[in-house]
Amino acid sequence: MSHFDRQARLTILSLAIGAFAVGVAEFAAMGLLPYYALDLGVSEPAAGHAVSAYAIGVVIGAPILAVLGAWLDRKTLVLLLVAFYGVANLTSALAPNLDLLVASRFLSGLPHGALLGVSMLFAAQLSPKGRGAAAIAQVLTGLTIANVIGVPAAGAIGQSFGWRWCFVIVGAVTAISALMLFRVAPSVPRDKSLNPLSELSALANRDVLLTLLVAAIGFGAVFAVYAFLSAAMIDSANAPVWSIPLALSAFGIGATLGNFIAGRLASWSHFGGALVLLIGMILAALFYTAVVGNWMLMTVAILIMGMTAGLVIPIQMRLMEVAGTAQTLAAAMNHAAFNAGNALGPFLAGQALAAGYGWGVTGQVGAALAFGGIAMLGIAWYVAKRNPRLGLPVEA
Known part of the structure; x- marks a missing residue:
């Protein structure tokens, strides 16, 4: 070495x-x-x-x-x-x-x-x-x-x-x-050619903004479920106290495994990798809805959901591809977008719970948000395919 x-x-x-x-x-x-x-x-x-x-x-x-x-x-x-x-x-x-x-x-x-x-x-x-x-x-x-x-x-x-x-x-x-x-x-x-004005160009870059919207909407699926996991396990499944940290650790284990999977998916295709992970979010969220009331299966569901959290990687690789000279701002805004999803998912799931639906509704909200992320990903792919910018590659 x-x-x-x-x-x-x-x-x-x-x-x-x-x-x-x-x-x-x-x-x-x-x-x-x-x-x-x-x-x-x-x-x-x-x-x-x-x-x-x-x-x-x-x-x-x-x-x-x-x-x-x-x-x-x-x-x-x-x-x-x-x-x-x-x-x-x-x-x-x-x-x-x-x-x-x-x-x-x-x-x-x-x-x-x-x-x-x-x-x-x-x-x-x-x-x-x-x-x-x-x-x-x-x-x-x-x-x-x-x-x-x-x-x-x-x-x-x-x-x-x-x-x-x-x-x-x-x-x-x-x-x-x-x-x-x-x-x-x-x-x-x-790179002396870069300055604050060149970074601000990301805010006017159509491909950057569409990619960030995929993250902001799609990643809300994870937090719609995660934010209410502990309360749902205690209230609906009568879970023992020690099972809560176990479930939270399971999410982390899934996310750790998911990072390596997402890295390989992103190397294969930025768009394709993001699509696979968003589909995984939908399946994990619907599985969670189906098993609410069984804390062991809820733990399995949150582990699977964690494996989809690597969505940040293909999103980041796509941003690096299209951000041009605004790499730093685009990368930072990637995490701002994911935090927007962190706010959006729990808010919508909380509204559904306040309306009187059961704990399983958080998974349904999560699935809907992941589907919204897929829809936004499709728009981003179509726009980039139809009007590629600056000769940048557009993946199938």
Whole structure:
């Protein structure tokens, strides 16, 4: 193995550790909501504002930081974003009241999209030709392993020693990621032809916007089911308490496996890979609806649903294909789009539950959203096939 190959592998590992920290911070914060609500003396719905503030931060921060980061080379940019993320999460650990916790969670969300987006681009840039999708999958493995190990561990630590320790741990992990990146990541010169204006061109790129809509609508299917999984297992299946973390870990295991599958699918075809994963979402969501009331089969269903979460990979590869000089913004907006799906899925599923339908309706809502993602994917493929831009390849 050459020195550069070893350097690239260590850099991708460092980026995956940063993604692990992001996964723990985002998902464990949801599970710890009752604990910081109690500690801060507020209701759980009020404490939920901290979770919403994070998602809003992701959507707002992704384009702004990606545009500003166009002036920097990717090593410097990712180092700054990791440091920003770590410090913001440490401020969450120190928040004395709900208002400051909400503010700190908003700040923590700001670098989320740009950090993961730039990490994926950096990994792909360091990989041999034809191995970009595999490198992106390796970075995202950190995110999925967070759901298998990090989130349950952080939840247990938070329950035993206090919710603030979750954010202290995230700060420590980001420090490890930053130190490794500083030591091993190569300095790749910035393309001086790129600037904030060239990044903003992504917002006027038809193919970029259609691809982002596939993610925003389609990925809502996963969270329509995931957001209400714990409540559905307890209420409809009388599941034992220990089965909840088991089911959440099953989702993470499925997502870890799904990343490798999605990497191979994306290498075969960006459009085709996305289609296969969206069809998988429909089947998993309908299976979930059919087995609600049986917590063991619900766990199997959420594992299968997790295997489709690798949709982010073919979407990212398609964005890299069509974004032109706006690679950083497009990659960051990919994660903003997935967070939009994170908001859309639970909202629509919640509306259906409030209307009096049973727990199985969340799977039906998920299937409908995945179908909507397929419809949007079909539009994106048709438009690109009919009017290809700049000679860029359009896959069958």
